Amino acid sequence: ALHGSGACATLRAAFASDAAVSDRLEVEPFDLLIDAGMASAASLVCAGHALIDALVVDVRALRELSGSTGAILRRVDSVFAAFRQFLASGARVVCISSIAGVAAVPLLPRARSTFLFKNNSLHVEDLEHVARHFSAERAGARPAPKAGMMAQRGSIGAPGPDEEGFLFALLHALVLAWQRQNPDVGICVCAPHQGSRPDAEEAGTVCQLLGEHRSWRSLAGRVFGNGMAVLPWAPDAPDGSWRNLCALSSTRARKPLDDP
Secondary structure, X not given: OEEOOOXXXXXXXXXXXXXXXXXXXXXXXXXXXXXXXHHHHHHHHHOOOOOEEEEEEEHHHHHXXXXXXXXXXXXXXXXXXXXXXXXXXXXXXXXXXOHHHHHHHHHOOHHHHHHHHOOOOOOHHHHHHHHHHHHHHHOOOOOOOOOOXXXXXXXOOOOOOOHHHHHHHHHHHHHHHHHHHOOOOEEEEEOOOXXXXXXXXXXXXHHHHOOOOXXXXXXXXXXXXXXXXXXXXXXXOOOOOHHHHHHHHHHOOOOOOOOO
């Protein structure tokens, strides 16, 4: 398992109650702040291990990173690229994220959400451009749209997501792009609603996702909330009814999906 630097003890404690997972779980520190040698660092973490069949990435650690949104996304992408060579075919990759990323999408212009979540050729460079565009909008200036990208008319002055929500929305788009580029592994987002026991709720969802009864295909390209509720990547609810969706994810457990 991969976690942000300095939080390994907390993660071990969170999973300690589930012996079926904790017995198979090894928590290794990995510093997201390093600018170079990420592949070498990944090799050191994986030294002595066979191919990895399950990887947990706490992408919320990106809150600790400095730099622009685009730079943060590129670092997170570099982490996945560094570990990709160690993943077995059919491996499961769980990215711990935030429900804020799901809630932010209905607040985006439709053209932008379509570009992010229905674009089969999306790469991190595209997300960097979108991040710059968003920052310029917030500053009251608009750069020229990238070739092939629809202009988002009417977005200035309209209610939109805050910076944190937008960052997690871009992160979710990046994870979905990883899945499209790596169809032989199952990559998903765990975005539980933060209730009264956030660590326990988060750990419980991740434990279910890593359960031996689940195959990688049942995770591939999905977002999971509390109780294994399957959430949409891009909920179409600009009127704010996405709040009901978030509430459902924290209170209603759904039957695990069968393999496709």
